[in-house]
Amino acid sequence: MPQTLRRRLGRLSPRLVAVSLAGVVALGLGSCGKQQDQVTVGLIVKRNTNPFWVTMKDTAEQTADDDNVKLLTAAGTSDIDNRSQVAALQKMTAQGAKGIMITPANSRAIVPAIEKARRAGVTVVALDTPTQPLTAVDALYATNNLEAGELIGRYAKAKVQQLGIEPRVAMLDLAPRITSGVLRHNGFLRGFGITDRSPQIVGSAYTLGETARGEDAMRRLLAQNPGINVVYTVNEPAAFGAAQALKAAGRDDKDVVLVSVDGGCDAIKNGVRPGVIDATAQQYPENMARLGVQALADAERGGPKPRGYKNTGVELITADPAKGVPSKDVGFGVRNCWG
Amino acid sequence: MARESVVPPQAAAQPATTARPQGTGKKRLVYPGFTVPFILLVLCFAAWGSAANLTDVLVGVFRHIFTMSNFQSSLVQFAYYGAYFSLAIPAAVINRRYGYKTGVLTGLGLATLGGLVFLPASRLLAFVPFLLALFVLAAGLSILETSANPFAIAMGPEESATQRLNLAQAFNPVGANIGVLLGAVLILPNLTPEPAKLVMTHQQLRDSQEHDLNLVLGPYLGIAAVLALIWVLIALRGRATPAERSQETGDAKGGVLGRLWRNPHYRFGVAAQFFNVGAQVCVWSFTIQYATDVVGVPTRHAGWYLQASLLLFLVARFAMTYLLGIFRPTLLLFLLAALGVGLAVIAMVSLNMVGLIAVVGISLSLSLMFPTIYGVSLQGLGEDTKFGAAGLVMAILGGALMPPIMGKVMDQAGTATAFIVPAICLGFVALYALFDLRTRRHAGPLVAEGAH
Numbered sequence: 001m002p003q004t005l006r007r008r009l010g011r012l013s014p015r016l017v018a019v020s021l022a023g024v025v026a027l028g029l030g031s032c033g034k035q036q037d038q039v040t041v042g043l044i045v046k047r048n049t050n051p052f053w054v055t056m057k058d059t060a061e062q063t064a065d066d067d068n069v070k071l072l073t074a075a076g077t078s079d080i081d082n083r084s085q086v087a088a089l090q091k092m093t094a095q096g097a098k099g100i101m102i103t104p105a106n107s108r109a110i111v112p113a114i115e116k117a118r119r120a121g122v123t124v125v126a127l128d129t130p131t132q133p134l135t136a137v138d139a140l141y142a143t144n145n146l147e148a149g150e151l152i153g154r155y156a157k158a159k160v161q162q163l164g165i166e167p168r169v170a171m172l173d174l175a176p177r178i179t180s181g182v183l184r185h186n187g188f189l190r191g192f193g194i195t196d197r198s199p200q201i202v203g204s205a206y207t208l209g210e211t212a213r214g215e216d217a218m219r220r221l222l223a224q225n226p227g228i229n230v231v232y233t234v235n236e237p238a239a240f241g242a243a244q245a246l247k248a249a250g251r252d253d254k255d256v257v258l259v260s261v262d263g264g265c266d267a268i269k270n271g272v273r274p275g276v277i278d279a280t281a282q283q284y285p286e287n288m289a290r291l292g293v294q295a296l297a298d299a300e301r302g303g304p305k306p307r308g309y310k311n312t313g314v315e316l317i318t319a320d321p322a323k324g325v326p327s328k329d330v331g332f333g334v335r336n337c338w339g
Numbered sequence: 340m341a342r343e344s345v346v347p348p349q350a351a352a353q354p355a356t357t358a359r360p361q362g363t364g365k366k367r368l369v370y371p372g373f374t375v376p377f378i379l380l381v382l383c384f385a386a387w388g389s390a391a392n393l394t395d396v397l398v399g400v401f402r403h404i405f406t407m408s409n410f411q412s413s414l415v416q417f418a419y420y421g422a423y424f425s426l427a428i429p430a431a432v433i434n435r436r437y438g439y440k441t442g443v444l445t446g447l448g449l450a451t452l453g454g455l456v457f458l459p460a461s462r463l464l465a466f467v468p469f470l471l472a473l474f475v476l477a478a479g480l481s482i483l484e485t486s487a488n489p490f491a492i493a494m495g496p497e498e499s500a501t502q503r504l505n506l507a508q509a510f511n512p513v514g515a516n517i518g519v520l521l522g523a524v525l526i527l528p529n530l531t532p533e534p535a536k537l538v539m540t541h542q543q544l545r546d547s548q549e550h551d552l553n554l555v556l557g558p559y560l561g562i563a564a565v566l567a568l569i570w571v572l573i574a575l576r577g578r579a580t581p582a583e584r585s586q587e588t589g590d591a592k593g594g595v596l597g598r599l600w601r602n603p604h605y606r607f608g609v610a611a612q613f614f615n616v617g618a619q620v621c622v623w624s625f626t627i628q629y630a631t632d633v634v635g636v637p638t639r640h641a642g643w644y645l646q647a648s649l650l651l652f653l654v655a656r657f658a659m660t661y662l663l664g665i666f667r668p669t670l671l672l673f674l675l676a677a678l679g680v681g682l683a684v685i686a687m688v689s690l691n692m693v694g695l696i697a698v699v700g701i702s703l704s705l706s707l708m709f710p711t712i713y714g715v716s717l718q719g720l721g722e723d724t725k726f727g728a729a730g731l732v733m734a735i736l737g738g739a740l741m742p743p744i745m746g747k748v749m750d751q752a753g754t755a756t757a758f759i760v761p762a763i764c765l766g767f768v769a770l771y772a773l774f775d776l777r778t779r780r781h782a783g784p785l786v787a788e789g790a791h
């Protein structure tokens with residue numbers, strides 16, 4: 001290289017550095033995608049205090065931020081507060097939301113309000129809980145509860161075989177005719193390879209998914225049949241109740257296979273990790289919210305309307321895997337738990 | 340090198356003086372006309388710090404993108420530190436035969452090439468090409484570092500060599516923090532959420548993988564661009580130094596190896612350095628995993644805990660420099676190694692935020708180890724110092740071998756339990772300090788380890 005050119009280039013060095021660095025930054029900024037038109041979407045959850053709904057709302061807000069969606073949110077005062085949800089549907093429709101996600105507090109009573117909103121041109125997606133009838137909404141984004149039950153049923157069966165014990169099963173259910181509870185129950189039976197009339201089932205009780213009722217029910221079932229060695233629970237609060245009763249009865253964690261459904265953070269960290277709960281089927285409220293916001297925003301921007309049922313995923317989480325049953329470890333469970 | 344900018348043997352023996360040139364009242368840092376080349380060289384120190392500590396973030400990122408085990412993802416560090424180890428001697432040969440400037444340019448060129456290899460690797464959607472890219476990048480950085488340290492020394496009067504080297508090396512931890520920042524800001528928050536992948540079609544999964552790998556690609560292409568720019572500028576401006584003072588270590592004279600091997604302070608020192616580097620790379624490689632898998636910190640926030648570790652390390656380094664002037668170095672080394680073991684045990688048993696704070700706190704104990712072990716091991720070696728220093732530099736192999744071991748333990752026994760690995764490593768360092776404290780030996784001056 002000629003000496004003069006070399007000297008000139010040399011003198012340019014600091015400027016060249018600055019320009020080049022600016023170029024790198026500009027390239028980086030330029031790679032950011034083009035902002036889409038803002039659209040309005042609503043989310044109505046059952047209440048704002050339950051970690052499951054809080055996770056759903058947080059994810060919806062984050063997704064809305066990322067996708068330039070104006071998100072309207074509302075919540076009832078309890079898990080059965082239909083009136084607040086009806087009012088929220090009307091208000092959001094009036095505010096111009098063209099898509100609304102709702103977690104029905106009352107699967108039947110909410111239907112007229114949903115139909116009214118749909119007649120006004122609003123696309124409605126039910127999250128987590130189906131409406132009755134299912135066709136009252138455009139789409140349902142929810143956990144496949146039958147699959148969730150089946151996963152823990154298969155796990156419990158494999159563990160029983162591994163331990164070489166004669167199964168004596170206790171079923172701690174939700175409540176009569178509640179769809180999610182019935183599906184989990186049926187899924188467990190299918191996974192375990194038994195039916196409601198099978199002799200392996202030595203007792204069952206409703207817990208309403210609560211710890212105190214779970215403990216009480218388990219205590220009564222143990223009094224009737226102290227040899228219970230497999231416990232199905234409809235959710236983790238009930239599982240913790242069952243675990244307390246088992247402990248009070250002097251039963252060792254290792255002698256009883258206790259399974260559940262939900263995948264909340266408290267249960268994964270304090271139940272599954274120490275082995276109090278042997279396995280749980282983890283569901284993902286964040287998927288319900290994310291997919292719901294994205295689908296409704298797409299539809300408002302001219303994309304296809306959400307239709308039918310979308311499985312939002314379920315995974316078996318355990319610290320003690322069973323041979324032949326796919327599962328994820330506790331680390332995965334903690335990373336992706338809700339609450 | 341990533342964590343500890345290792346001064347090569349030549350530099351290690353530089354006297355810690357900053358004399359003024361005769362006949363002037365002003366200290367001269369570099370020879371006339373070497374200001375810009377020196378600034379460019381300083382940028383190199385920052386660049387390899389960035390690249391090195393970005394790999395800590397990558398261990399978790401690749402596990403996420405390729406849904407692989409902790410052992411597999413830890414191969415990122417095996418590739419990186421393996422390259423550093425493998426290229427140390429060839430780098431020295433290049434410097435001796437062709438000069439430091441050629442060494443710096445070779446290192447920069449190879450590292451730039453490594454950064455560019457990320458481009459085809461991200462298109463192939465496979466892990467191994469990324470390992471190859473990292474290996475090439477680290478190979479370049481190894482040569483760069485081996486050349487840049489003595490190059491910095493040769494850029495000015497011998498009297499200000501240590502000052503020059505300290506100044507240049509001060510930019511290494513700055514770069515290291517920038518590297519983690521790049522990961523914490525540009526990569527981790529934008530990764531496809533893990534649950535979202537559970538319900539994706541095969542094509543959607545491929546698309547998400549491509550998206551996530553492009554996130555990795557961005558910072559490395561940026562680093563490659565900066566390295567290429569520095570290469571051009573040094574090629575144009577970086578002069579060969581007036582006298583690249585011959586600082587050859589000389590051939591291993593007969594008996595040096597034997598003398599070093601018979602010196603238990605040195606022999607155990609190399610082992611202690613191996614375990615120290617191993618502990619450091621393990622802790623920093625798996626801090627993000629501890630935050631996400633044990634405590635449940637969202638992935639998008641987890642990088643900040645690694646950032647906190649590095650900042651703590653940086654601040655503690657300064658504090659330790661002060662304390663080393665008051666206390667016997669191996670006493671401080673013992674106390675901090677014992678603290679490190681204690682913190683690792685807390686991380687194993689407190690599976691919550693306390694455990695995570697303990698993991699971050701381990702960086703405090705790590706802060707003084709490398710330079711202290713370096714100095715204590717070489718103390719009183721006399722003419723064997725330069726050759727002995729090379730062995731301590733090679734102890735970086737610990738950074739390549741220990742993370743896969745920890746990854747394997749994580750896969751088998753859980754993330755928190757795996758902190759038994761750094762606990763054992765730091766326990767060995769504590770034993771080394773205890774050994775020195777309980778042994779009488781000739782108290783020669785400690786050998787300074789450059790900027791540390």
